[in-house]
Amino acid sequence: MTTIERPRYQVIGTRPIRPDGVEKVTGRALYGADVRLPGTIYGRVLRSPHAHARILRIDTSAAERMPGVLAVVTHRDLPAVADGIQNLGETAVNVRELAANLLADDKVLYHGHAVAAVAAVSPHLAEEALGAITVEYEVLPPVLDVREAMREDAPLLDESRRTKNIAGQVVGERPSNIAMHHRFEAGDVEAAFAKASVVIEREFRTKMVHQGYIEPQNATAVWNQDGTVTIWTSTQGAFAVRGQVAELLRLPVSKVRVVPMEIGGGFGGKIPVYLEPLAALLSRKAGGRPVKMTMSRTEVFQATGPTSGTWIRVKAGADAEGRLLAVEAELCYEAGAFPGSSVNAGAMCMLAPYDVENFRIDTYDVVVNKPKTAAYRAPGAPAAAFAMESVVDELCRALKMDPLAFRLKNSSREGTRQVSGVPFPRIGHEECVRAAMESDHYRSPIEGPNRGRGVASGFWFNGGMQSTVLVAVNPDGTVNLIEGNTDIGGTRASLAMQLAEALGIPYEDVKPFVADTDSIGHNDVTGGSRTTFATGLAVYEAAMDIRRQMVARAARILNLPEEDLEYVDGGVQSKSDPSKRIGFKEIARQQARTGGPITGKASLVARGVGPAFSTQIVDVEVDPETGKVTILRYTVVQDAGRAIHPSYVEGQMQGGVAQGIGWALHEEYCYDEQGHLLNANFLDYRIPTALDLPPIETVIVEVPNPAHPFGVRGVGEVSIVPPLAAIANAIYDAIGVRFTDLPISPRRIVEALYGGKEG
Amino acid sequence: MPTVRLPALFRERCGGATAVTVEGSTLGEVLLALDRRCPGIFELLVEGGSIRPELAVAIDGETGSYLLDEPVPPGAEIAILPAIAGG
Amino acid sequence: MAKVHVRTEINGEPVEFLAEPRQSLLEVLREELGLTGTKEGCNNGNCGACSVIFDGRVVNACCVLAVEAEGARIVTIEGIARDGELHPLQQAFLEEAALQCGICTPGIIVAAKALLDREPNPDELRVRHWLAGNLCRCTGYDKIVRAVLAAAERLQAQEVPQR
Structure with missing residues (x-):
């Protein structure tokens, strides 16, 4: 549906075939694991069998002596890294901790x-050589749960860690696993709760x-003899990889040149580096041979970023008319072995659908x-929304109010303070x-035993950040669109479409190309839902650059003053x-004689992010x-x-829902x-299959930004933000059991219905 | 004059105020003026001449990484919040 | 480890290779023969990214030893388009936007082709059941299922004998 009348677009809103489509359906597209360089050798990683242990000794000598083994590295081989901070787009990463995560220092965590x-x-x-490495560990008791880890007597991951505030200032005196505490507060919470006629706390x-x-x-990495490093990898951000590798290797x-290959999904998980610096170090030790590393699925689960397990308490109160008066919440997020969960993002998202003072x-x-x-797709938000939207559902039931009517009544809007x-x-x-209220789904009744319906809303900020694009006009009137954002899910298409629209040329005449880090200015990650917006802005600016040049060239060809000319509909x-007109293709054809190649460019920090x-x-x-x-049945409504x-x-929309369904169930x-x-x-970590999901x-x-x-x-x-609560709310509606722990697995449901452990 | 909205845990430095209105036509001037009212807050927010990377600043609703010489319009509203990352 | 000489047929062409007994068909396809369209997602038979058609049946190439390919007829993603023409499944995947990152796409197209080869007119539930061994994390499968059904329809239409 369109809420504001759409301007007449030629390309935007159509559904053309993506430029990289044929390569991807024929198996010709090259992903990182498909890189094959002459003389390649293969890297593997030895991993800790323990959750928490001190490393007493590592002996790699037997492995180094094996014929065919060309290099072994441990933490000692990482160039000493100071306790610096590097800005990865919006993610602040502590380089010392990045190094210790890459290869364990004195402890495995x-x-x-x-x-x-x-x-x-x-x-x-x-693989065999890994077995020849001897590591002596002093095994320590682990702490695995966020609430356990917050106790004063919990085993400490790092005895020097003190709790800090968001500015990095130490606020706790004792060593603690709590790396950061922050508070968002406004109004008078206690007075507002006193006025509430319904209060729910869970x-x-x-x-x-x-x-x-x-x-x-x-x-795959090569440490060249001239001291440069080239890395081919599947990443959400080639420049983020370059920055991290340079910091870690003190280059x-x-x-460092990073060549982004096609990427087989990321969802936030392919922003940090895990293998790239190791492959580079191994290549250096192996005399510059290309070193290729791929993780096994087990390694991916064990050692690459999942998202936090959480404990969340929410107390919310509403008056008899259904106005949300006050919310009090505690969010405790597991960061994993090093600080840096998305807990503050969760806090900033959970109340975003509401105007609550x-x-x-x-x-x-x-x-x-x-x-x-x-990061994992809207990092921090789904768990917080699960808690808040479940409590809102209970408020609505207590108030006997339609849950969508409650959300409409309390909705945030332009000017509402976050x-x-x-x-x-x-x-x-x-x-x-x-x-959602007007959808066929919501207007259709839900009937039958053990069936129920749930709803929920969700919010995500979206990102802006830095983008660069270059546009070159070919003599045949087509254009090359050179960009630096790897294409995870169709951004070549969405950027090419914006360029075609802005230039008034056919979509098929735009040829997008994802460049490496030596070939274009900086681009932040393909993440934070930023690429079609922010790189799209750069595409638009570059198109305006081209249009200005086209006007100047047309002035020479038509022998008219530039002031009398305007760019209209691809000419x-x-x-x-207006009968004196020259088309894009003709100006392009004559560019050599009118001043040489026509190229446009734009670099920017995108402002004016539109939240979702x-x-x-x-x-x-x-x-x-x-x-x-x-x-x-599942319906997802979203403002694009x-x-x-x-x-x-x-x-x-469908992909996020599918991940949310897996998370919920x-x-x-x-x-x-x-x-x-x-x-x-x-097999044991079950993501949804085609058989688990309905048509979504x-x-x-469309509320235009x-x-x-x-x-x-x-x-x-x-x-991905609403499904957790929407499903929990639907299950309550179906069987009258309120699940506050995820996943709502068959075992938990049976236990809740027939006793055993609590739901 | 610009108004700075303070995160909850920084308010005790400013006598509990949730927002403070101060003089200044750049972000740096505003934060220095804020520091005169709420001693120590400049050092809390700024490291090595830049806003700490853990923090983000919003000027009239536009969140970004600003230099201290970023112009601040008269009557602007400035908020200080944790930096966040997307997926 | 002594290598074994294997004679097989891949995408209609005779192929010979030497393989260690411990090497999987997936490893040999990708690393020895350069057929990198077959993807590795898990290497233990759970994701289907390495689906190939082996003597008419869909198998996970990671769970087949390369030496088992002796005398077999194998079809990989590189053999689905013929004579410079995309297979209707490939065309349907493009038109229905049935891929996002594309890493599962080769395995799903291969598996779907095996389905349509034996059952030209499956319903939606049959398609979902058949593809339950091919994981996709991007799409929620909706557009994939639609693409397979659209391709089935197109193939049916093509097979109407011309008079």
Whole structure:
């Protein structure tokens, strides 16, 4: 649906075939693991069998003596890294901790923590060489749960760690696993609760879950004889890899060239480096041979960023008319082995759908003996929304109020202050709720035993950050669009479409190309739902650059003053006599004679980010015998601002929902008491299959972002935020049991219905 | 004059105020003026001449990484918040 | 480890290679023969990214030893498009936007082709059941299922005998 009349676009809103499509359906597209260089040798990583242990001794001599083994590295081989901070887009990463996560220093902090790496002439030989490395450990008691880790008597991951505030200032005197505490507060919470006629308070738990991209991490690196390093890898951000590798190896960024290969999914998990610096170090030790490393699926689960397990308490109060008066919350997020969970993002998202004046939210970032978390699609938001949207559902039931009517009544809108104090620009939550209310799904009755319906809303900020694009006009009138954002899900198409629209030329005449870090200016990651918005802005600016040059060239060809000319519909014409006109292709053909090649460029920090909201409806049926939950029907409503390529917008909406369904119903990291990850494979860590999911209905709402020439908001992340609560609310509606712990697995449902442990 | 909205845990430095209005036409001037009212807060927010990377600043609703010489319009509203990352 | 001489047929062409007994068909396809369209997602038979058609059946190439390919007829993603023309499944995946990152796409197209080869007219549930061994993390499968059904329809239409 369109809420504001759409300008007449030629390309935007159509559904052309993506430029990289044929290569990807024929198997010719080259992903990181497909790189094959002459003389390649293979790297493998030795990982800790313990969740928490002191490393007493590492002996690599036997491995080094094996024929065919060309290099072995441990933490000692990492160039000494000071305790510096490097800005990875919006993620602040402590380089010392990045180094200690890459290869354990004096302690291993989780099962699967890298201890050493080996390169050999075959992957099998490298694997055998790992077995020849001796590591002596002093095993320490692990702490695996966020609430346990916050206790004063908990085992400490780092005895020097003190709790800090968001400015990095120490606020706790004793050593602690709580790395950070922050508070968001406004109004008078106690007075507001005193006026409430309904108050609900609940505690929630969610488990660590993984991004679950199908392509494992990979890297191929060459340490060239001139001291430069070249890295081929599948990453969300070639420049982020370059920056991290340069910091870790103490090289100037100009010595590191990163060639981004196609990427097989990321969802935030392919921003940190795991293999790239190891491959580079192994290559240096092996005399400059190319070193190729790929992770096994087990390594991906054990040692790459999942998202936090959480404990969240929410107390919310409303008056008899259904006005949300006050919210008090505590959010405790597992950061994994090193600080840096997305707990503050969770706090800043959970109340975003609402206009509530009185709140106090305390956040705690807590280290535990599990892998260092990484961003995962709207990082921090889904768990917080699970808690808040479940409590809102209970408020609505107590008030006997339709849950969408409650959300509409309390909805945030332009000017509403977020919990950070920042007022919202134009947003589309109300429009999403209305579209959900008007949907065929919500108007259809849900009937039958053990069936129920749930709804929830969700928010994500979306990102801006830095982008660069170059545009070159070919003599045949086509254009090359050179950009630096790897294409995870159709951004070549969404950027090419914006360029075609801005230039008034056919989409097929735009040829997008993703360049390496030596070939274009800086680009931040393909992440934070930023690329179609922010790189799209750069594309638009570069198109304006081209149009200005086209006018100047046309002036020479038509022999008219530039002031009399304007760029209209893919050509330049006289303002005074529009019959004097020359088309894009003709100007392009004559460029050599009118001043040489026509190229445009734009580099910018994107301002005017348009935040995203989604409201979702789900119908479920619970089998009381087996505890199995069947998703009968699912509708996702989302404000896209403007859908450039609606099919890929729908794809983002459906993909986020699918991940949310997995998170709600069956995905979780399972550990034993010693901290061993028990389900590090796709059989035991079950992501949804085609058979688990229904058709996912999509409703695209378009409330244009006024700060983007085509109205684009980011669309990549927000759809994963509502499903957790929507499904829990639907299960309550179906069987009358309120689940506050995820996943709501068949076992938990059966136990809740027939006794045993509590739900 | 610009108004700075303070994070909850920094308010005790400013006598509990949630927002403070001060003089200044650049971000740096505003934060220095704020520091005169709330001693120590400049050092809390600024490291080596830049806003700490853990923090983000919003000027009239636009969150970004600003230099201290970023112009601040008269009557602007400035908020200080934790930096966040996307996926 | 002594290598074994293997004679097989891949995408209609005779192929010979030497393989260690411990090497999987997936490893040999990718690392020895350069057929990198077959992807590795898990290397233990759970994700389907390495689906190939082996004597008419869909298998996970990671769970087949390379030496087992002796005398077999194998079809990989590189053999789906013929004579410079995309297979209707490939065309449908493009038109229905049934891929995002594309890493699972080769395995899913291969598996779907095996389905349509034996059952030209599957319903949606059958398609979902058949593809339950091929994990996709990006799409939620909706557009994939639609693409397979669209391709089935197109193939059916092509097979109407011309008079």
